[in-house]
Amino acid sequence: MRLRVDLAYDGSGFSGWAKQPSLPSVQQTLQTALSKALRLDVSEVKTVVAGRTDSGVHATGQVCHLDLPSDHPLVAAPQRVDGELLKRLRGALGKTSSIWVNRVSIAPEGFDARFSPLRRRYEYRVADAVATKDPRLAGHTLWISDSLNVSAMNRLGKALLGLHDWASFCRAREGATTIRTMENFSWARDFEGVLCGTVVADAFCHSMVRSLVGAAISVGKGDLEASEVVALRDKADRTSAWKTMPAHGLTLVEVVYPKDRELARRAQLTRAPRAPLSD
Amino acid sequence: MRLRVDLAYDGSGFSGWAKQPSLPSVQQTLQTALSKALRLDVSEVKTVVAGRTDSGVHATGQVCHLDLPSDHPLVAAPQRVDGELLKRLRGALGKTSSIWVNRVSIAPEGFDARFSPLRRRYEYRVADAVATKDPRLAGHTLWISDSLNVSAMNRLGKALLGLHDWASFCRAREGATTIRTMENFSWARDFEGVLCGTVVADAFCHSMVRSLVGAAISVGKGDLEASEVVALRDKADRTSAWKTMPAHGLTLVEVVYPKDRELARRAQLTRAPRAPLSD
Numbered sequence: 306m307r308l309r310v311d312l313a314y315d316g317s318g319f320s321g322w323a324k325q326p327s328l329p330s331v332q333q334t335l336q337t338a339l340s341k342a343l344r345l346d347v348s349e350v351k352t353v354v355a356g357r358t359d360s361g362v363h364a365t366g367q368v369c370h371l372d373l374p375s376d377h378p379l380v381a382a383p384q385r386v387d388g389e390l391l392k393r394l395r396g397a398l399g400k401t402s403s404i405w406v407n408r409v410s411i412a413p414e415g416f417d418a419r420f421s422p423l424r425r426r427y428e429y430r431v432a433d434a435v436a437t438k439d440p441r442l443a444g445h446t447l448w449i450s451d452s453l454n455v456s457a458m459n460r461l462g463k464a465l466l467g468l469h470d471w472a473s474f475c476r477a478r479e480g481a482t483t484i485r486t487m488e489n490f491s492w493a494r495d496f497e498g499v500l501c502g503t504v505v506a507d508a509f510c511h512s513m514v515r516s517l518v519g520a521a522i523s524v525g526k527g528d529l530e531a532s533e534v535v536a537l538r539d540k541a542d543r544t545s546a547w548k549t550m551p552a553h554g555l556t557l558v559e560v561v562y563p564k565d566r567e568l569a570r571r572a573q574l575t576r577a578p579r580a581p582l583s584d
Numbered sequence: 585m586r587l588r589v590d591l592a593y594d595g596s597g598f599s600g601w602a603k604q605p606s607l608p609s610v611q612q613t614l615q616t617a618l619s620k621a622l623r624l625d626v627s628e629v630k631t632v633v634a635g636r637t638d639s640g641v642h643a644t645g646q647v648c649h650l651d652l653p654s655d656h657p658l659v660a661a662p663q664r665v666d667g668e669l670l671k672r673l674r675g676a677l678g679k680t681s682s683i684w685v686n687r688v689s690i691a692p693e694g695f696d697a698r699f700s701p702l703r704r705r706y707e708y709r710v711a712d713a714v715a716t717k718d719p720r721l722a723g724h725t726l727w728i729s730d731s732l733n734v735s736a737m738n739r740l741g742k743a744l745l746g747l748h749d750w751a752s753f754c755r756a757r758e759g760a761t762t763i764r765t766m767e768n769f770s771w772a773r774d775f776e777g778v779l780c781g782t783v784v785a786d787a788f789c790h791s792m793v794r795s796l797v798g799a800a801i802s803v804g805k806g807d808l809e810a811s812e813v814v815a816l817r818d819k820a821d822r823t824s825a826w827k828t829m830p831a832h833g834l835t836l837v838e839v840v841y842p843k844d845r846e847l848a849r850r851a852q853l854t855r856a857p858r859a860p861l862s863d
Binding site: 315363365402404407438439440441442448556 | 717
């Protein structure tokens with residue numbers, strides 16, 4: 306039996322999703338809580354995640370899965386998952402409010418948190434000179450002193466869409482593909498004037514969103530033209546023309562999965578062409 | 585010359601507005617920055633604030649004033665206040681984003697940050713079982729596991745309005761009046777289902793908003809009837825029928841001043857009847 310866990314976290318206190326020796330990670334914290342809630346040894350709890358968020362990155366719509374040993378009591382009593390297990394898991398996470406489990410459910414046949422998604426959606430918040438700076442939100446908002454031109458940033462966003470090699474925006478990782486389809490990259494000011502950037506793609510390579518945001522901010526400031534960014538993207542090589550923006554402005558807000566009957570096929574499709582390149 | 589400072593802060597790291605020996609306070613931090621920006625000795629910088637927020641309480645719309653010595657260079661160059669001084673003050677506060685100065689201006693004749701206000705507006709955020717819990721916002725939102733009945737809370741809010749003695753909601757302070765006019769006490773869910781309470785009064789006594797919120801939550805849970813709260817208020821004596829809610833859910837969002845020509849008269853009016861009772 307495979308469980309799907311939907312969760313949210315404030316990434317400030319974590320060195321990212323992925324478990325690392327002697328550093329606090331979301332994965333380790335969650336797995337420890339899961340092992341308590343499931344009464345399993347922590348070595349038996351292995352989560353697979355939709356978005357391996359970097360150190361300091363937040364999530365409101367993160368998804369992961371884990372497989373239960375076939376002799377686990379819940380396998381014979383699946384009705385206890387979404388009530389009792391959820392309650393135990395929240396209890397095991399304790400009063401800390403930096404991780405919140407929204408839901409625990411039995412994953413449908415073929416579901417794979419990492420390989421089944423159709424797309425991931427990230428949000429990046431920037432308070433520029435025009436925005437009202439709210440210190441209560443500073444933990445997930447980048448503050449800058451310049452004024453940004455939102456129209457120019459949106460022109461860049463449109464110019465970048467589609468299936469491309471994003472190597473210019475990615476920290477190279479041995480054997481990982483940098484070819485992705487970007488479906489949306491747009492900016493709008495909220496009621497406080499804070500620029501909220503939305504980035505949607507089938508998947509992202511390492512540091513890609515924060516690098517895209519860096520390019521957008523350079524265009525918004527007037528330091529770069531959209532056409533220059535597109536030209537540099539087409540070179541598909543690391544560039545220093547823009548910066549990778551800080552992690553704390555970034556949040557994984559949604560992971561979209563196909564309908565249940567398409568889950569397994571989607572996972573196959575995602576895996577297949579990337580197999581030799583997969584991260 | 586009197587300066588008006590409009591500021592916002594995340595109260596998490598502070599033991600409240602008021603300066604205290606050996607504890608970090610907003611006032612002390614701001615006065616130190618003001619002394620640098622104004623090139624004055626810190627002992628010469630004395631701020632008077634609109635809302636003396638308690639330990640852990642936030643503000644987005646706080647206002648304070650301070651008087652410059654008559655020989656200060658800015659007195660002869662008031663045009664430098666809203667640009668140069670603001671910039672220097674933000675610089676002196678440093679890269680910390682827990683205090684943000686929105687504006688520095690020359691206060692109009694008769695302005696008194698503490699005594700001129702017509703009203704203060706506070707917000708209290710509660711994420712109950714119905715709300716989406718966002719860990720990024722947990723620093724300024726109370727999380728509870730019950731479901732709250734918003735209509736019942738709003739019926740209480742309406743029943744409480746008007747000029748009353750609020751002693752049942754206040755931590756007693758020698759010589760301080762507990763008679764206030766409550767103009768608004770209402771609740772609405774935001775897009776995430778989080779209950780946002782608004783409390784408006786001419787002024788508040790110590791812990792009054794958090795105690796009002798405690799009563800509202802008891803009514804929202806069904807533990808108390810609105811009529812019981814009203815009856816206890818009319819006894820004007822401390823009660824244990826409801827709790828004082830935690831500070832971190834509370835934010836001072838607005839201080840409303842009258843038109844310039846009414847400032848001095850308002851300050852006089854506020855001060856006069858309270859003179860023997862003033863805190």
